[in-house]
Amino acid sequence: MQLRATRQDLWIDTSCGRMFVRRWRPLGAGDSVENPPIVLFHDSLGCVELWRDFPEQLAVATGREVIAYDRFGFGRSAPHPGDWSARFIRDEAERFFPMLRESLAIDRFVAFGHSVGGIMAATCAAHYPHSCQALVTLSALAFVEERTLQGIRLAKQEFGRPGQIERLEKYHGDKARWVLAAWTDTWLSAGFADWTLESHASSIACPHLVIHGEEDEYGSLLHPERLSRLSNATSASLILEGCQHFPHREFPERVLDASASFLESQSASVAGNAAGCAEACY
Template sequence: MPDQTTHSESFYLATPFGQLFAKRWTSAGSQQTSALSPPQAAPFLLFHDSLGSVELWRDFPQRLAEASGRDVITYDRLGFGLSDPVTEPIDINFIALEAERFIPLICDYFQLERFIAFGHSVGGCMAVYTAAQHPHRCEALITESAQAFVEELTRDGIRDAEALFQDQKQLDRLARYHGERTRWVLDSWINSWLSPTFDHWALDSALANVTCPTLVLHGELDEYGSAAQPAHIANGVQAEVQLELLPGIHHVPHRENPDLILDKVVSFLKQSLN
């Protein structure tokens, strides 16, 4: 049964690029004074993965709000979930552009002076760029299963997924979350990462400008990125960093073992922000 002390509210944000769907979870703990969550503590801002959406986070945002005593905000990127659809091919610089174009708009809408950036997979890459581009607002950075550069393991995983989605049943499952946007969502992921123009993409320039405490989470069995990916992130940031390789975990740690991830995040906050 959902925790009645956690309230969620949905929003539609008008932007110059299209309307974004967002959701905010507010825990009773965020209204109280505690060592973990002081008054007006910075909320989490969650960034979803390449096929993700607000709803695909499932109950993790609620549980994160409950465990941390902080508000949690997440949104569907343009073209995903319940945000406005996109028809043109995704910009090859979409990772950096997300932090540049949309984060200031989201901060203005929710009146966020500070936040904790938490991103899964490519959302982790966007969280890195957000921390780099908005250091005065980003209090801490958490990456989960993020890629730091292009390696063949990542592309092999995408090719395997591409073959899997030839099955209409698999495509229909994704359509539950993206509706008419589904084909664009899938093509954007496949075509961007497999494009030759993406060969030399890397997070290095952004990592060099990350100055906030950073937690790097990565499953040892991640099918989209080797252990070299989190090591690259940890070695690149210019701040206190905690690297956690998670035994027996694949690409979606917050779904495979949410209790473990919540424990890691709460412990990181206690050590780094107090």
């Protein structure tokens, strides 16, 4: 795919420190685009850089602005303020995501997240039903199952090998060990064993596209089934055969095509409803 989007890096000053943000705008869109921007929520070891070229591809495929940010403690953003707990998913939706929205004057948005970022995207969709226009989740989990725990145990063991933590330091610097512990220690703790997505997002008002790999090493197909039932609006699923936990890296074209088609259909539906309302009112 030939990429045609501009990129801008910026830092937001907050009461918790600086937050790093990157935004992509399709060429020709000017200072604004007609449709709400897509906000990306990264995974447990992720950051803006680890999205690689996917955000730019997504901006081009959808014709929308795409915004990604490093959560506190990750990537180039400031260290986490220090009160990390099993509430970290709800905290992101209630405390930190609003800082991004306010600083960039984001009113309506599309929430798009991978793995725990998908959980955070769904939680934001539930918390801001009048602003979140659509939700796309990649490899999001709905509960903690044995496959989840086994996958995390294996990853923790792998990062304990000589030289492996340097893979994280490349992106998170001296925060790398905290990043790893925030993921593995939290999810493997007894206090997190009964966590469910429904506890944060009992229902979602906007349309939802659920994308999941058939061979995801962290979550069985029970997860997309439960995720699909959360939305009170249109829900669609894409189960990718031969795919593990990173659909946007393993099958980027299929993810991009599905996401673009889904968002285009939702925009057309909104436009049709608005036209129908205007005609009825006239």
